[in-house]
Amino acid sequence: MSDFLPDSVVERILLKLPHTALVRFTSVSKPWNSLISSHNFIVQHSLSNPIDPLILTFHSTRSFLSTFCIDPSLTFTPIDSPSYPFSLRFLQSVHGLVCLHHAHNVILWNPSINKHFRIPAPTLGPAAGIGFGFDSKNHDFKVIRIVHSCRVELYSLNQGCWKDIDVPLEVDLSLKFSDTPCFLNGNVHWLVYHDDIYGDEKHILMFDVEEEKFGKLEFPAKLVKALFMNLKVTVIGDNLSVLNCKSRRDWCDIWMVGYHGVWNKMYSFNIVGGRGISNVFGLSSKETVIVLRQDPEEEESERTYFSMHSFTYQSELVEFFDVEGEVSSVCEYTPGSLFLLDKA
């Protein structure tokens, strides 16, 4: 790797480099290429270089992507977006790798190195619930699908294949999933309810991606009667949170789980005007949520207008920021990751 330095010193230097330089230096020589593209190096580099997250927003009406960075004063600044050759929705991003999906298609995309990996078609039918997470013991990304026929399959990026997972008792045909899971502390979390004769009991279904086992978390008692479509489970500033947004109204409650699994209603905020909150996305950084408000339609226009706002719970400030078109999907990701560099 060098005619005068031990390999271990060269490796230490390379671990300090930003991802762009490393990708460029895969052309230095075969040993450099092998080191930089090795799974161990990718994991070490991608987990040890913290960079502030960016916000990706996908505009379904015109199929384009915008990227924002949030500076310390919490203004959203548009920056150059990576090319986005997909029409899929964001599911989740973990360690700089964005999982996109639509129907049977699941793609893992690393915007930092402009590389994507199409996961082989799953073996089972349509999914009721889908999740994405990182197994930090085996340094492995995993996609989990819970299908209507009450079977569960898991894809491991390291193993490169789907396999069946034992189905716990609580996963049955009547279980309905929220469309946006979140990943926190090694677990995928979905908001679920049983749509059957026994009523509409809601809870949070968890999947530990390392142990590959399901778990269950009780739901805020006061939200049990809330309309399922108005609820969202998300991560806000590293806290597992449930958002309750009244449709066609302009307020939203944020519930957070504290010690011993006790839920507390922490914040309520208003976004006055418009025709109600249409969607809310939590951000794990900056203690912020992004709120989409549906705005009054302009005359002679067939399009629906949305405006984007941020709510920061520590300062309880609501701020408006400008974004074009209808935003259908928002995702936060950490740039600088090398994951997928080793994939053909």
Added chain:
Amino acid sequence: MAEKASPSSNSISLKTVDGKIFKVSPAIANQMLTIQPLIKDSDSSTIISLPDVAAFHLTKIIEYLEGKPAAAPSAVDAFEAQFVKDLSPEELKGLLIAVGYLKVNGLVDLMANTVAKLIENKSVEYVRKFFGVVNDFTPAEEAKCRQEHAWAFDGVDED
């Protein structure tokens, strides 16, 4: 600084490849992990030879170990920034070899960071020359690799 080893105090004598002898305190010598085991067995008349270290580099290493502030991370940062400020790429290389050989506490990381900063916007050719790497790609293989990652070659410094 260089002088003959004399059986006085309990200082350690280190001899560089260019024949100079440096006397350092055990506290300083002990931070060079490679010579640690030799210190235990040496008495005040022992001279430890350092085949990979020139006087210039050992002077810098001692300057670092003696001058580094004990506390306050901001003071350490300022000291380290000053320490590497005027090093040429060639001096950096030499120091990196010496520091890597002696395994000097803290300094390996500082050197790695400094070299990383130096090369992060450099071309592939610059890096090959700097590290003395032989390009073992065929022209076709290299062209393919570069084309695959063409975006990573934007905005590279002139050599």
